[in-house]
Amino acid sequence: MTADVISAETAAEMDRIIARYPNSRSAVMALLHLMQSQQGEITIGAIGAIAERLNLTTAEVSAVSTFYTMYKRRRVGEHHIGVCTNTLCAVLGGDAVYQAVSDRLGIGHNETSADGRFHLERIECQAACTHAPVMTVDWEFMDDQTPSSAVDVIDKLAAGEPVASTRGPMIRDFAATERTLAFPDDGLAAEGTPVDALMLAGLTVARVRGMAAPPAPTESTQQPQESHQADESEEPSA
Amino acid sequence: MSTPLTPVITEHWDAPDLFTLEGYQRTGGYRALAKALAMDPDSIIATVKESGLRGRGGAGFPTGLKWSFVPQGDGKPHYLVVNADESEPGACKDVPIMIANPHALIEGVLITSFAIRANHAFIYIRGEVPEAIRRVANAVREAEAAGLVGTNILGSGWDLRITVHSGAGAYICGEETALLDSLEGYRGQPRLKPPFPAVAGLYASPTVVNNVETITNIPWIVNNGADWFRQFGTEKSPGFKVFAVSGHVRRPGIYEAPLGITMHELLDYAGGMRDGAEVKFWIPGGSSVPMLTAEHLDVPLTYEAMAEAGTMLGTGTPMVFDQTVSVVKAVTRWLEFYKHESCGKCTPCREGTYWITGVLQRFEEGKGTDPDLDLLNELCSQIMGRSFCALGDAAATPFPAAVKLFRDEFLTATTTPVDESFDPARSYVFDADSREEVGVR
C-alpha cells in the first residue's frame, strides 16, 4: 500500500518530521498535514502509509484523523474559504459575509464547488475577533471583511489574480498551507505587513497620550530600558 | 486618576522588523536569557513566584507555584509545553503576540525551560493560524542559528530543543491535558487529574503547561525584577495584561494596561462605542465566563474583582456588544460552538450541549416557551460541576448569566423570531463611519 502513495522523497520527509519528537507517535498530526498537502484530503492510502511508518494500526491513525476538523475526508480543492460565524463575528457581519460568499460560489457549509476550485466552511472563532468580521483563505487571515470585499476576493481568486492576505503572505493554495503546517518554517515570515493597525491600537494611543510603563530599576547592571527608550525615538510612529 | 496604558510586551510592536532576531535584540532582547543562565534555576522560580505572575490562559493559576511543583532530581526528562491553542471565542491576544513578537516568546521558553530543568520544549499552536506558526518557527530557526537554542547555549552547558507543533482544529486541545494527549498523537481528550501535568504530563514525565502570554512575560520579570512587576496591578493580580478589545467599539484592537484597569477606561482608549451605541452586555474574557452589563463598567479588571462581580477575568479579552444585538442569538451561537467542540468523552457535556442548543434554537425562531426557560436552567445545572473537564462548565455558563439579566428578551422570543426583534443588519460594522481610523485621537 505504501508504495502507491509514498515516494522515496516523501518517506524521507516523514522521517524528518518524526525526528522532531521524542516519541514517533507524536508525529501523527504533522504527518496527516503532510499527506493532506499532497492529496488534498486524508485518503485511506495516506492513513495506511502513516500507520506503517509509525508502527500503528490504521484504526489508530484513522481515529486521530477523524477527531480534528482540519483533516478532510473529501477533497477540498484549490482554495479553502473559511468565514467565522461564531457570535462576535456573526453579529458584526460575518453572517452576511458568509451568505454573500456562499451565494457567489453556489455552495454551502463543507461543500466544494463543482469545478473543484473552492471549498467553503463556516469556521469557529479564529483568534482574530478584534478584526471581525473575519474570513480566511487557505487559513491565511482576510480580516475586516464586508460582503462585497469578500466576494471581490473570491472573484480575484477565480480569475487567478494575486490576492494578499491582510496579515500574512500572498495567498498560495490549500495544499501549500497544509505543507506549512507540516513544515512550519516555510520562508515566508517576512512577507506581508509585520503587524497591522489594530494590533498597534493601544500602542498608538499610548504614544499620542505620552503613556509608558514604569522604567526598569536603574541599579541593575543590565539596563534594557535604556535601550528601549533610545529605540523609541528612532522608530517611525504608526 | 485614570489608569494609563503601559505597553511592555507590546512596546516595540511598531518596529517593522521586531519579529526578526536582529529587531528583537535591538530592543534588548535575549539579555534576560543571559542573566537567567547565570542564575540558579531555583532562584528564577523564586523570582517568578515573588512577582505574583498568574497564568494568562484563563484560570489565573500562580505561575511560579506551578513551576515549583515539578519534582527536581527525579531522573526523568522534564518538558515545557506552551499552550498556543487560542480558540476561546473572544480570545485574540496570543496570536498577535506570536505574530508581532515571537522572539519574546522564545526567550520566555528558554528561561522557563532552564528554570524547570527541561531540555525539550513544545509550542502547540492551533493549526488555523499559519501566520503565527510561521513567525514562531522562523524565530526558532533564527535563534538556533545564533546559538540561542540548541546545545551548550551561550556556553552554559545547557541544551534545549524547541519543537513547533501545528494543531488541526479542536478547541478542546486548549485544555491542558487534552493538549498533552493530542501532542502524544492521540485524539485530544482530557485526562483525569490528578496526577497533574507537573508530576505526570507529556510522556508521563513532569511537564509545565503555560499560556503564550504567561511565558512572554518572563523575560521582563527576569530583567526588571519582581518588585518592578508588582508596581502594576493589585496585590492579588500583579502585573500588566495584553487586553484585546473587540465588538462595537470605535477602535477594536490590542491594549496593554495594568490589571485593575476598568472596562470604562479601556473603552475610552478604544474610542468609545460606535456612534449612537451604548453597552448592552460585555464579557471580560471569553465566552466561557459570565456576561456583565453597563453597570459593571467600573469594576477593576482583576481576578478578584471579576470574581466578586460574579464572573471571571478569563483570557482578558473583552467583547463588547451594543443594544442592536440579540442576547438570545449571541447565546445560541455560543452553545452551537460548545456543542460542536464537545469532545464526547462524558455524557453531561456531550448530550447536554446537544439539548441546550436545540432548545435555544427554538427561541431564536420565536418558538420558545416559558417552561423552556426552566428546562434550560435545569439542563445547565446538570452539566455544571458534573462534567469531566471545564468545557462542560463553560457550556453551562452563557445561558444562566444571560437569562438572569435579560429574561424579558427570552420571553419575547417565545412569540417573535429574534431576527424580527433585532434586525441583524443594525449590528453590522460595514458602515465605515462606525469605525475610527486608528490613531486619529
Ligand SMILES: Cc1cc2nc3c(=O)[nH]c(=O)nc-3n(C[C@H](O)[C@H](O)[C@H](O)COP(=O)(O)O)c2cc1C
Ligand atoms: C476547554 C478549554 C480550553 C482551553 N483553551 C486554552 C487555550 O487555548 N490557551 C490556554 O493558554 N489555555 C487554555 N485553557 C486553559 C488550560 O487548560 C491551562 O489552564 C492553561 O494553559 C495554563 O496556562 P497558564 O497557567 O499559563 O494560564 C483551556 C481550558 C479549557 C477547559
Ligand code: SF4
Ligand atoms: S466536559 Fe465535554 S469536552 Fe470535557 S471531557 Fe466531557 S465531553 Fe469532553
Ligand code: FES
Ligand atoms: S469570533 Fe470570529 S474571530 Fe473570534
